[in-house]
Amino acid sequence: MGRIWLPLVLIVSLFFLWGGANNLNDVLIAQFKKAFVLNDFEAGLVQSAFYLGYFLIAMPAGIYMRRFGYKSAVIFGLTLYGIGALLFWPAAERATYGMFLFALFVIASGLAFLETSANPFVTLLGPPETATRRLNLAQAFNPLGSIAGILIGQHFIFSGVEHTPEQLAAMSEAQRTAYYVSETHAVQWPYLVIGIVVLGWALLILATRFPRLITAHTATASAAMNGGVMGKLLRDKSFIGALLSQFFYVGAQVGVWSYTIRYVQATMHGTPAKLAANFLTAELVCFMIGRFAGTALMKYVAPVRLLFVFAAINVVLTLYAVMHPGSSGANALVACSFFMSVMYPTIFALGVEGRSDDERKLGSGLLVMTIIGGAVLTAIMGAVSDHSSMSDAMIVPTCSFAIIALFAWRRRSARSAI
Template sequence: MQQHTPIAAPATRALARTPLIPLVLIVSLFFLWGVANNLNDVLVAQFKKAFTLSDLQAGLVQSAFYLGYFLLAIPAGIFMRRFGYKAAVVFGLLLYGAGALLFWPAAATATYATFLLGLFVIAAGLAFLETSANPWVTLLGPRESAASRLNLAQAFNPLGSITGVLIGQHFIFTGVERTPAELAGMDAMARTAYMKSEAAAVQMPYLAIGLGVIAWAVIIVATRFPRTAAEDDGSDAAERGVLGRLPRDGRFMSAVLAQFFYVGAQVAIFSYMIRYAQATMPGTADKTAANFITAGLLCFMAGRFAGAALMKYLRPARVLGTFALVNVALAATAAIVPGSVGIYALVASSFFMSIMYPTIFALGVEGRSDAERKLGASLLVMSIVGGAVITAAMGATSDRFGIAHAMLLPMSCFVAISLFAWRRSGGGEAVA
């Protein structure tokens, strides 16, 4: 999944005692899954052209992707505990690469279902990477600098996200667009040729990504990593019974539900940002519309810094609730005032979404035992299936009522997040 923890400056002295090459290799993974996540936002628009899809059908890009996360999160955790961090990372990279390579035959046959299968396989690989890379980074060096290393690694995730959008904008979008009337006026051969050329535009970028990711897996296999204390202590006794307890814990499950709504809102907004811009500002080219996603991701990065600073003085739940309420207003603006005002409101919402995933995650595992944290982390990763459910629901709403009115769906998600935050804050006051 996408961005998880606030960004902070690393502790340079502590990092100097960390094995540098292994750390660089694992930190790079945060960049790689950022690329994959936000390339999907481009694919939604590209496949809509290539296969003349409805908004609901185009939204299946995200449904296939986040279903992979949902189904593989717990198996990835089991695999990691059985075979270790390195094996889980290598297996995740191989799945990621295999899914990307599936785009070549999918484009050659212009088969949408094969593209969706490729996306599912990519997401399955990313479930392994996210489940293993986050804790592994904290173990590659001194315990006192663990948080700094993880924050450093997370800084590369939004950079990957921006890179993914730029790859799509400049190497996938062809700049050739046909209106429904123009397509209807073409003969069958010309229309088929146009759609095949649009589908083929993804071949070379995903071939390069697939081969690059597999090469990275080979490098990791060939690199010697220090053995961690966690891998030396393989006892699972403390985890017995946790699986039965956590799903019955209302406090924990409220965090899982809030995470479901957050990821759903974020993915839906980014997935349909290009569609919204083109529908509400006629004449906007897809390459131009993609700039709004890039601007949103830059706002996301800025929000990370601002949110981290605010949390030095305010309780995290209070900041989360305030940011959620702001996004209720911004999403409502996009629904009520379509056009340039609405698109800038959606871009601004990225700033306030930035702290939501890590804050909800932290509130969910707060005060838990180590065993509960491990399983709780897997369940919270599974909750990002909201990206599949909410995005598909938003596509169906757009097909029936229009893309502007569909923004009421993420608005409702932010309402739910604000309620979760309010309950957790208990009207919390500023803290020193």
């Protein structure tokens, strides 16, 4: 065990690192909207660029991992993550929004490698009988990283300086330019430090001797890619339901978190972004608490039943945020995060439940790709906000949670009929 604990700590830490990167995007949406004078749709492209990276790189990351191994995939992913973070410095110097989006795409590409490799890697670093416990421990660090990301953004990126359109109009051209430049440059040092830390972590993993892992992964990988397995999965209505539910879940989660700061500012007028970020931090704390509470509840309530109840509650909470904009609506969104906590792993588990090894591997890859929902639904929410209001945009996650509830209800009914 002494030879395993250091590699295990290094890999578990990755869950913290990508949690921070994911939720720093929620800060960047508000920051770039201010620095580049963007509408909500344009600001939402932060998440579109990010999750497009996940979608496009997930399968190549799996192929790379099968060819070169888990450790190599982790190092390559950290390298991409670090390079993407370092690209924020020249992007800020050039004050080019498109370059920031490219940097986020590079970061997301690195995270796709990390998520594809780290989850199975953790299960292999130790005795098989404690694999589930190790993975649950590793996943617990993800919301901690998310909270750290929000706090970094709140205290090191947000300046607390908010100008109304009237105040900006009253400024001289030079004053407005100086303001926009200062807000753009605010991201440089935090991301420079992140980039250095991540690349340093890659070197540390490179220098660490990992135990030899003996698995059947390589031997069965090619079989998992044949058309027969793919065709069987895509003809399975239950699996398609899981894919759709995961797509809408990721879109709802990313959408709610991405626009919480904007929702607070739009419905609680005069609230600066730095203060509005407290609501986002509260959401992540609720998410973390919900993860542990939901796991405990599953000892007494079937996971599919709990998924249905939590999804139905979130339909009500997000609909309330639509109909009652303001502090009570914002608090409803905070509560929503508690009930989102168990959805991703529960839908994922239902999607691969009872399948052969080949189906499980290919099915897992397809389920990871549904993370593109974070790009699609966030952009739709931005478009709804631009044409109506930010509170009305919350109808998108309302519909998403309704689809998840329908999936859970059908799975529950199917089980009852057996």
